[in-house]
Amino acid sequence: MIRMNINNIKIFFLLIILSIEIGQSVIPVERYSLSSVLIDKRIYFLGGESYHHSPKNSTTLDQILYLDISKPFNTLNPPFEILPNTIPFGSSYAIAFPSSQKNVIYLFGGITVNVNTDLDDFKSILHSYNLETNEWTIPTTSGIVPGRRKDISGVINNNTGKFYAFGGVSDQYTGTPNNSIILNDMNIFDINTLAWSIGSIINAPLPRVDYTATLLSNGIIVFIGGRETHAVRVVDINQLALYDTKADEWPSMTARNVTMENRFLHSAVLTPDERIIIFGGRQVPNDNPVLNQLAVLNTKTTPYEWSIPQVSAIGNMPLTTAAHSAILVENYMFINFGQITPFKNSQIQLPFFFILDIRNFTWVTQYEPEPSDNGKQIGIIIGAVGISVGVVTVVGFLGYKYYKKQRQGLYISRDRLRLCLTVTTT
Known part of the structure; x- marks a missing residue:
């Protein structure tokens, strides 16, 4: 016969929830110059x-x-997962x-190589x-297809369904510096x-090349920094x-208020109140690092205004990083992977x-998603030998209440959880 005290019941049910919902996570290798995109409740990181x-x-x-x-989850142990289906090429x-x-x-542009032969x-x-069929295809398109390029940035207008990509460098992985051409064309894909x-x-x-592009709600794309000409x-x-x-025109503007270092291979996100936050x-x-790795561009003033925010939790601040991924999730700016600057072959930023x-x-270490009525779970049915239906009901209720608290450090490995599970047998 098996007896469980109330704390063991909580831990037991927490273990089952984590085993079902979190699954097997991975520790990815270091990478930079990757692509990332947010779709529904997942951020996808491609290549690098x-x-x-x-x-x-x-x-x-x-x-x-x-x-x-x-x-x-906690940033010290982020639950990265890897899809079994890979990109058909290195990207x-x-x-x-x-x-x-x-x-x-x-997936537009960039380096595309055979990962086995390089x-x-x-x-x-x-x-x-x-994402439903796990199939890669080359879309059949019409119009003037742009030439191959890399070191670019682009935006998608969700209202019109149009994607915009400006410039880039035309040489591919095997190109030589003398043959490279820096571009300034605006390519639009519906x-x-x-x-x-x-x-x-x-x-x-x-x-x-190596700039950031940010689409405002009024249809203006703001290009910040990068390298030009050669x-x-x-x-x-x-x-x-x-x-x-909307007008297919190129106005320009001189931002004011703060003089900052010029930069390239940085990142930018747009806040709900139309501020552009750049990092790294x-x-x-x-390739020296920038002193002010965080800066904010207020686009509600004319001209736009730069400011340097006062940052808290300095101990959690990342080193100045380039060629990383940055995505805004609710009120959080996620920054992933990249290179420490100045870049040296012996100093690669680990995941x-x-x-x-x-x-x-x-800078915070704990991510807590905002509550969503649509995402609430109403229970999990479990079975265990020697535990009656009444006990299962109690376990489900207590475990669910415990799970909802979302305490810091919720994401821990299964092996460590099993060590926490104590069952008294008589």
């Missing part, structure tokens, strides 16, 4: 470069990681964006991945009609290139996870 721990012959990865953001320096149906991920065997500029078109080049900025000169961060998606990046020359609470600009 890993010089020291790539599992295949190429340093360019074909892996697809994801992170379930419907559950709480880096590309853009991932969702379809209007939210069941397809498009050779450039792929010619298409656009690929798609169906995900509803699968048609390509080209935006205006009148007053377009100089050719540019990729040796960093763009003045106060000189903002703007693209009006490098300087030229010598890492940092979260910035944008409400008070505090």
Whole structure:
């Protein structure tokens, strides 16, 4: 006969919940220049470069990681999962964006190599991945298809279904510096009609790479930083290139208020109140880190205004990082992977996870998703030899109440949980 005290019942049910809901997580290898996209309650991380721990012959990865953001977790042990279906090629320096149906991920541009031979065997500029069928395809498109390019950024307008990608460098993985061409064309892809078109080049900025692009609610795309012409000169961060998606025009603006370091390979997210938060990046020359790794651009003023926020929890602050992933989830800015600057072959940033609470600009280690009525779970039926139906009901109720508290450190490994489970047998 088995007896359980009330604490053991709680732990027992917590173990079952974690085993069912969290599943087997992975510790990913370090990477940078990856693509990321948020779809429903998952962040997908595609490809990237890993010089020291790539599992295949190429340093360019074909892996697809994801992170379930419907559950709480601690950044010291983030529950990364890996999809068994890989990208058909190694991918880096590309853009991932969702379809209007939210069941397809498009992958545009970047490096595309055979991960077994490290050779450039792929010619298409656009690929798609169906999350329901786990199939990769090359979409059949119309219009003027852009040439291959990398080191780009792009945005998707969810209202119109149009994707915008500006500039980039035209040489592929096997290209040489002398053959590379920095571009300044605006390519537009309609995900509803699968048609390509080209935006205006009148007053377009100089050719540019390694910048950020952010779409405002008024249809203006704000381009910040990067490198221009032959990729040796960093763009003045106060000189903002703007693209009006409604008028197909290129206005410009000089931001004011704070003088900051110019940068490239940084990241940017848009807050609900139309502020653009940038993080990290490098300087030229010598790839030195920027002093003010966090900065905020207020787009509700004319001209736009820069500010440097006062950041709390300095001990949890990441090192200045470049070529990382940044995505806004509710009130949290997720920053993943990347390179420590200045970049050295002997100093690769290991897999890492940092979260910035944008409400008070505090670096936090615990992620707590906002409650959702649609996502609530009403119970799990379990069975155990020697436990009556009445005990199971009590266990379910207590375990569910315990689970809802979402205490810090909820995400721990199954092995450690099993050590916590104590059963008294008579």
